[in-house]
Amino acid sequence: MMDVTVNIPEIVAEVRALFERYEQALIDKNVEVLDATFWDSPHTIRYAFHENGYGFAQIHAHRVARPPGPGTKEKWIRLSKSSRSAATWLP
Numbered sequence: 577m578m579d580v581t582v583n584i585p586e587i588v589a590e591v592r593a594l595f596e597r598y599e600q601a602l603i604d605k606n607v608e609v610l611d612a613t614f615w616d617s618p619h620t621i622r623y624a625f626h627e628n629g630y631g632f633a634q635i636h637a638h639r640v641a642r643p644p645g646p647g648t649k650e651k652w653i654r655l656s657k658s659s660r661s662a663a664t665w666l667p
Contacts, residue, residue, distance in 0.1 A: 582659050591663040605644035611636055 594613070601609035614620050614635055622629035622638075629635035 579660055584660065587660060587663070603645035605639075605642065607636070607639045610639045 597609060598613050600606075601613075611632075614622065614632060616632045618631040618633070620629075620632045620635060622635045627638070629638055
Protein backbone atom coordinates (compact mmCIF):
# COMPACT_ATOMS: atom_id res chain seq x y z
CA MET A 577 0.00 0.00 0.00
CA MET A 578 1.24 3.50 -0.83
CA ASP A 579 2.09 5.80 2.09
CA VAL A 580 -0.09 8.91 1.68
CA THR A 581 0.98 10.66 4.86
CA VAL A 582 1.37 14.40 4.14
CA ASN A 583 3.66 17.08 5.58
CA ILE A 584 6.23 14.67 6.96
CA PRO A 585 8.66 17.01 8.75
CA GLU A 586 11.86 15.57 7.27
CA ILE A 587 10.37 15.65 3.74
CA VAL A 588 9.21 19.25 4.20
CA ALA A 589 12.72 20.18 5.39
CA GLU A 590 14.34 18.38 2.44
CA VAL A 591 12.10 20.07 -0.15
CA ARG A 592 12.54 23.49 1.47
CA ALA A 593 16.34 23.07 1.45
CA LEU A 594 16.30 22.08 -2.24
CA PHE A 595 14.12 25.11 -3.03
CA GLU A 596 16.48 27.44 -1.16
CA ARG A 597 19.49 25.90 -2.97
CA TYR A 598 17.76 26.49 -6.32
CA GLU A 599 16.95 30.10 -5.41
CA GLN A 600 20.54 30.80 -4.36
CA ALA A 601 21.76 29.26 -7.62
CA LEU A 602 19.54 31.70 -9.54
CA ILE A 603 21.07 34.62 -7.66
CA ASP A 604 24.62 33.32 -8.15
CA LYS A 605 24.01 32.07 -11.73
CA ASN A 606 25.33 28.68 -10.69
CA VAL A 607 24.39 26.79 -13.86
CA GLU A 608 25.75 23.50 -12.50
CA VAL A 609 23.31 23.58 -9.56
CA LEU A 610 20.46 24.85 -11.74
CA ASP A 611 21.01 22.05 -14.25
CA ALA A 612 21.12 19.48 -11.44
CA THR A 613 17.57 20.45 -10.45
CA PHE A 614 16.11 19.32 -13.79
CA TRP A 615 15.91 15.89 -15.39
CA ASP A 616 18.37 15.74 -18.29
CA SER A 617 15.82 14.67 -20.90
CA PRO A 618 14.17 16.06 -24.03
CA HIS A 619 10.88 15.41 -22.17
CA THR A 620 11.60 17.93 -19.40
CA ILE A 621 9.35 20.99 -19.35
CA ARG A 622 10.03 24.13 -17.31
CA TYR A 623 7.12 26.52 -16.84
CA ALA A 624 7.99 30.08 -15.87
CA PHE A 625 6.33 33.48 -15.62
CA HIS A 626 7.64 34.87 -18.90
CA GLU A 627 8.94 31.88 -20.84
CA ASN A 628 8.77 28.12 -20.92
CA GLY A 629 11.55 25.65 -21.64
CA TYR A 630 10.98 22.47 -23.59
CA GLY A 631 13.70 19.87 -23.24
CA PHE A 632 16.79 19.96 -21.05
CA ALA A 633 18.98 21.48 -23.82
CA GLN A 634 16.67 24.49 -24.20
CA ILE A 635 16.41 24.93 -20.43
CA HIS A 636 20.21 24.76 -20.12
CA ALA A 637 20.67 27.32 -22.93
CA HIS A 638 18.36 29.70 -21.07
CA ARG A 639 20.39 29.19 -17.87
CA VAL A 640 23.64 30.04 -19.66
CA ALA A 641 22.17 33.16 -21.30
CA ARG A 642 20.36 34.42 -18.19
CA PRO A 643 22.08 37.15 -16.16
CA PRO A 644 22.73 36.39 -12.48
CA GLY A 645 20.06 37.09 -9.83
CA PRO A 646 17.74 37.98 -8.43
CA GLY A 647 15.91 34.74 -7.74
CA THR A 648 12.21 34.29 -8.27
CA LYS A 649 11.35 33.67 -4.64
CA GLU A 650 8.22 35.37 -3.45
CA LYS A 651 7.13 35.72 0.16
CA TRP A 652 3.81 34.04 -0.66
CA ILE A 653 5.38 30.75 -1.71
CA ARG A 654 4.75 28.02 0.82
CA LEU A 655 4.96 24.28 0.87
CA SER A 656 1.37 23.17 0.62
CA LYS A 657 1.58 19.41 0.78
CA SER A 658 4.29 16.85 0.70
CA SER A 659 4.58 13.11 0.91
CA ARG A 660 7.38 10.70 0.22
CA SER A 661 6.54 10.80 -3.51
CA ALA A 662 5.48 14.42 -4.24
CA ALA A 663 5.58 17.99 -2.97
CA THR A 664 3.46 20.96 -4.05
CA TRP A 665 4.29 24.66 -3.70
CA LEU A 666 1.27 26.95 -3.79
CA PRO A 667 0.56 30.63 -3.17
